[in-house]
Amino acid sequence: MSFQHSDRWKMLIGGKWVEAENGEVFEDISSIDGTLLWTVPKGTRGDAKRAIEAATEAKKVLADMTPMERARFLYKAADEIEARTDELAEIVTKEMGKPITQAKHDLGRTVAICRSFAEESRRILGEVLPSENKGVWSLVIRIPRGVVAAIAPWNYPYLLSVNKVAAAIITGNTVVLKPSSDTPITGIKFGEIFTEAGLPAGAINVVTGPGPVVGDELVRNPGTNVISHTGECATGKEIVEKTGRLFKKICLELGGKAPFMVLKDGDVDQAVRSALWATFAGVGQACIAVDRILLAEEVADEFIQKFVEAASTLVIGNPLQPETQIGPLVNKRQRDHVERLVEDALDKGAQLKLGGNRVTENVPQGGFYYQPTILTDATQEMKIMQDEIFGPAVAIVVCKGVDEMVDIANNVKYGLGSSVWTKDLNVALDVAKRLEFGGVRINESPFYDEPHGPHGGIKESGMGREGGRYSIEDYMDYKWITIHTIPRKYPFDPGH
Ligand code: NAP
Numbered sequence: 064m065s066f067q068h069s070d071r072w073k074m075l076i077g078g079k080w081v082e083a084e085n086g087e088v089f090e091d092i093s094s095i096d097g098t099l100l101w102t103v104p105k106g107t108r109g110d111a112k113r114a115i116e117a118a119t120e121a122k123k124v125l126a127d128m129t130p131m132e133r134a135r136f137l138y139k140a141a142d143e144i145e146a147r148t149d150e151l152a153e154i155v156t157k158e159m160g161k162p163i164t165q166a167k168h169d170l171g172r173t174v175a176i177c178r179s180f181a182e183e184s185r186r187i188l189g190e191v192l193p194s195e196n197k198g199v200w201s202l203v204i205r206i207p208r209g210v211v212a213a214i215a216p217w218n219y220p221y222l223l224s225v226n227k228v229a230a231a232i233i234t235g236n237t238v239v240l241k242p243s244s245d246t247p248i249t250g251i252k253f254g255e256i257f258t259e260a261g262l263p264a265g266a267i268n269v270v271t272g273p274g275p276v277v278g279d280e281l282v283r284n285p286g287t288n289v290i291s292h293t294g295e296c297a298t299g300k301e302i303v304e305k306t307g308r309l310f311k312k313i314c315l316e317l318g319g320k321a322p323f324m325v326l327k328d329g330d331v332d333q334a335v336r337s338a339l340w341a342t343f344a345g346v347g348q349a350c351i352a353v354d355r356i357l358l359a360e361e362v363a364d365e366f367i368q369k370f371v372e373a374a375s376t377l378v379i380g381n382p383l384q385p386e387t388q389i390g391p392l393v394n395k396r397q398r399d400h401v402e403r404l405v406e407d408a409l410d411k412g413a414q415l416k417l418g419g420n421r422v423t424e425n426v427p428q429g430g431f432y433y434q435p436t437i438l439t440d441a442t443q444e445m446k447i448m449q450d451e452i453f454g455p456a457v458a459i460v461v462c463k464g465v466d467e468m469v470d471i472a473n474n475v476k477y478g479l480g481s482s483v484w485t486k487d488l489n490v491a492l493d494v495a496k497r498l499e500f501g502g503v504r505i506n507e508s509p510f511y512d513e514p515h516g517p518h519g520g521i522k523e524s525g526m527g528r529e530g531g532r533y534s535i536e537d538y539m540d541y542k543w544i545t546i547h548t549i550p551r552k553y554p555f556d557p558g559h
Contacts (some may be wrong), residue, residue: 072247073103074271075254077117080263084109091247094160094391095382097429103247105140106272111239111280118210118237119286121265125208126235130184137181137229139260141174149222149539152400153383158246159217160391160430161345162382170256172514174223176530179514180229183531187234187539194492198549205539206234207313209288214274214296217245217393218348220545223316224253226518227291228267230534232257237290239268241278243294244392247271249415262308274298282306289538293350296476296523314537316519318451319350319479319511322472324494326465327361329484333506335369338457340509341482343377343435346389347455348397350524351438351480351502351509354452355441356459363461367439371416374435379422379493391430392454398431401454405436408447408458413438419457422532447473465494474501501528 073080081104088102104110119309125133129246144151153164161169177461192201193282224240224271231238242250282290292302293316306313323341325334342353354383358366382390392398398421405419417434425434433455441448442457446456451467462468481500485491495503501520504511512518517533527537554558 072101072103072251072271074106074110074251075258075267075269076110076114077120077268078258081110084113089244089272090157091155092173094245094393095157095430101248103251103271103497106270106277108276108280110272111241111277112269112284114270115210115281115286117265118239119269119294119371120209121237121263122209124144124263125232125237125266128235130187130233130235133233133235134184134230136179136257136260136262137177140229141181142178142258143256143259144170144177144531145174147256151249154248154252155220155246156382156390158248158381159220159393162387162390163384164387165344167462168220169219172512173225176222176225177229179531180534182232183233183515183535185384186532187535194545196549197550198547200546200548202544202546204542204544205535206542208538208540210235210237210286211289211291211538212287213238213240214278214281214290214292214294215240215242215250217343218350219242220246220249221253223293224250226293226529226534228255228257230291230529230538231289232262232266234535234538236538237266239270239281239287241270241272241274241281241393244271244273248452270453277306283309285309290536291527292316299525312537313385314529315525316350316524316527316529317523318477318497318522319352319509319524320354320449320451320475320477321351321480321482321500322355322357322468323353323482323508324357324468324484325359325362325366325471326468326483326485326487326490327359328486329359329362330506331362331365331369332487333485335366337372337482337508339373339377340374341387341510342457343374343455344510346392347457348393348453349510351512352453353457353482353508355448356457358459358461360461360469367416367437367459371437374417374437377435379432379434380425381427382497388456389432391426391432393431399431401436401456402446402449403451404452405438405456408438408441408445411442411445412440412446413445413458414440414538422446443471444476449479465490469494469497476521476523477520479524480504482494482507482509
């Protein structure tokens with residue numbers, strides 16, 4: 064197995080590095096300055112089919128291994144990701160513009176997730192059920208589902224791919240990974256790393272190419288048994304529609320609209336530090352980014368003043384520089400989307416406290432840079448209060464009390480991450496209970512995640528959970544085996 068060379072990237076199918084079947088390529092453009100980084104195979108439906116066939120062939124090999132044997136691949140891959148952090152971080156920074164220091168931070172979390180799934184090997188538990196009849200051993204065991212289609216987005220490409228790939232491998236499934244077309248090399252690198260870690264040929268396949276072609280084939284092909292997609296709500300809904308009659312297990316991690324609620328007794332200084340990171344990390348392009356800040360009247364002035372002050376010191380620049388905190392948005396579409404939301408809010412009466420403009424000076428030309436932007440006086444009619452922002456902007460609302468805060472927080476179609484700041488534990492727990500979100504952080508931002516916790520959303524934020532044993536629920540099925548040591552009496556027996 065040789066490493067890939069950037070002058071001719073290839074896809075991984077059945078243990079071999081291959082071009083697209085028709086030889087076509089697409090351009091991998093840098094978000095930093097819009098220049099061409101590399102050309103990448105433009106996979107076809109045929110390529111996706113071949114990858115599914117390779118994964119199907121490899122199923123038995125992986126399923127026959129013990130979980131601890133499979134864990135060894137994950138420990139090795141984690142070590143390799145750790146050792147190659149600089150190289151991997153540079154790729155993601157070049158591809159989608161994440162500031163390099165944050166890209167390295169994400170890779171640290173990617174390593175932790177990979178090891179966490181390896182640790183799960185000792186906890187893939189079955190059950191022995193009590194029986195109504197004597198002499199019966201009633202065993203419930205876990206079995207792999209088969210082939211996992213792992214369809215990843217661009218915003219945390221390594222972290223969100225490892226959530227799928229490592230979960231698939233530890234549970235004895237094989238996998239076809241389709242990285243986002245904005246970050247295709249991250250997927251190719253994963254193919255390299257997991258193959259180097261010793262996975263048998265076909266256990267991991269990587270097919271690059273357009274979502275509506277390669278992704279669509281992975282979704283519709285009867286050969287895939289689990290579809291694990293992280294991405295836009297609209298894509299998730301399409302997947303549900305297309306698989307409705309195919310009896311696949313569907314795991315969807317979709318959009319979010321995280322509320323960050325500071326109650327009247329919340330610790331303002333801590334909350335400001337936390338909100339700063341959770342609003343602007345990854346240039347706000349995170350499903351659990353703080354999208355709406357809801358403040359009690361008692362703390363509003365102090366919070367806004369300190370938050371604006373802190374955000375105005377963020378360093379905007381070339382994301383390859385270690386001091387940069389705000390780099391470009393991934394592409395023009397994303398920058399235009401943020402701009403439209405800000406304009407709509409201003410038209411409807413929001414007050415601009417910071418930012419609100421493109422950045423064109425002291426940044427590489429050709430990228431899509433936007434200032435950290437803070438708006439106050441937001442109302443429910445504004446798009447910025449309903450649509451995912453996915454950029455370095457946030458809307459603030461001052462609320463009359465806890466009930467109003469909870470109502471506003473819940474009044475969106477999303478239900479992923481949320482955050483509550485208060486010193487009163489009774490109030491915190493009451494609010495946590497009332498919030499319609501898959502995750503509630505008390506005195507921490509929605510950005511707090513641990514590898515073995517159940518990350519995921521309710522409402523239109525998706526279905527299924529990623530993390531530790533919660534992933535195992537989705538990636539494994541049950542088999543019920545009974546052993547009978549005493550002959551049973553049947554109704555047809557003479558004299559019954
Ligand atoms: P996306 O457009 O849904 O793309 C995600 C993946 O789906 C990409 O690999 C894409 O391929 C593929 N895809 C596109 N169309 C497809 C189709 N018809 N069939 C199958 N696959 C298809 O989402 P994105 O723009 O990359 O990601 C941003 C979104 O992800 C945001 O809404 C964000 O909130 C969400 N997100 C959610 C979580 C979470 O854990 N809940 C985490 C991170 C991000 P191409 O790139 O080739 O189009």
